[in-house]
Amino acid sequence: MAIIEADGLTKTYRVFQKREGVLGAIRGLYRREYREVRAVDEVRFRIEPGEMVAFLGPNGAGKTTTLKMLSGLVYPSGGDARVLGFVPWERTDAFRRQFALVMGQKNQLWWDLPAADSFQLHREIYSIPADQFRKTLGELTEILDVGKLTRQAVRELSLGERMKMELIAALLHSPRLLLLDEPTIGLDVVAQGAIQKCLLDYHESRGVTMLLTSHYMRDVEALCDRVLVINQGRVVYDGDLSGIIEKFGERKLVKLQFAGPAPEGLEQFGEVVRREGPFAEIKVDRSAVAAMLGAVLDRHEIADVSVEDPPLEEVIARVFEEAKLSHDAA
C-alpha cells in the first residue's frame, strides 16, 4: 500500500482584497471583494513505503499547502488523498499517531518550558511506553548532541538547537511518515548537517517515509533520491534526482589544467567561465563533452581534467524557469 496517494488534490483560497485609503476601507465594510488563489491545482502523486522524496518549488508554489492537506490541517477544495490509508482531514487518532509534521518556521514546543517537559507531554499524548520513550529520547539526543540542553527553556536556545528539539519531539512517537517543511531554514551548515544525519540515521533504522520541502539543495542531495517539483500549484517533474540533472542540466562543467598556460580559442567548445594561468573551466553541452575532450587532448598536454554536472541549484532554477514559461504560454 502506498504511504501517500494524492489524486487531483486542489486547494483554492478566497482572499479578501482591501481597498486603499480610509474611504476604500469603509466601502469594503459594505461590499467585500475577493480574489481566488489556486494554491494547489490537481496535484497527483504516490509515495511508497521508505521513500525519501524532495518536494521542491519556488516561493508560493503550493508546497506548504499540499503538506497541510496531507496532514489534515487544511481541507481541500477538490480531489482526494489517502495518507497511511486514512483520509487525512478526518484527523482520526489512529492517523495522527502515525505521522509527524515538522515546520521550520513554526514552533511546536512550549516556548517557556524546557524541551524535556514538552517531550513528557508528547509521551502522555501519544501513550509512548516508558522504556521506548527513554530509549528513543536517548538515541536522538545523542545523535543531535543536545543532551545537556533539554532542561533549558526553549526560548533560550539558539535556532539550530531549537530545531533539533522540534525534530526530537516529532520523532518520539516513532511516526511511519515524516512531513518536513523547511526543517533546516536559517541554520548554519553544521546544524544543517546534524539534522540531515539524524534524518538519515532515523530512516535507516526505522525505514520511515519522508516528504521534505527545502530551498537548500544540500538537504536534497544528502537525503532524497526522488524529486517532485511543483510550480504554480502543479506538479511539473516527478522522478529521480539524477534524471532531473540529466534532463535539465544540459551543460557540464569541464575543468582543465594544462601543462603550460591555458590556450586561446577554447570558446569554440562552449562558454569559458575561467581562464587563469594553466586553468580553464568551460561549460559544454552534455552531448559534446567527449568530442571536446578528444580535440583538446589531441592538441595540448593536459595535467588534470574533471567533468562535473552543474550545481543542483542551477538545474532546479532551470526547471522552475521552464515550468513558468510553459505556464505563461498556456
Ligand SMILES: Nc1ncnc2c1ncn2[C@@H]1O[C@H](COP(=O)(O)OP(=O)(O)OP(=O)(O)O)[C@@H](O)[C@H]1O
Ligand atoms: N491561508 C491562506 N490564505 C490565502 N492564500 C494563501 C494561504 N496560504 C497560502 N496562500 C497562497 O497560496 C499560494 C501557495 O502558498 P504555499 O505557502 O503553499 O507555497 P509554498 O510553495 O510553500 O511557498 P514557500 O516556498 O514560499 O513557503 C501562495 O500564493 C500563497 O499566497
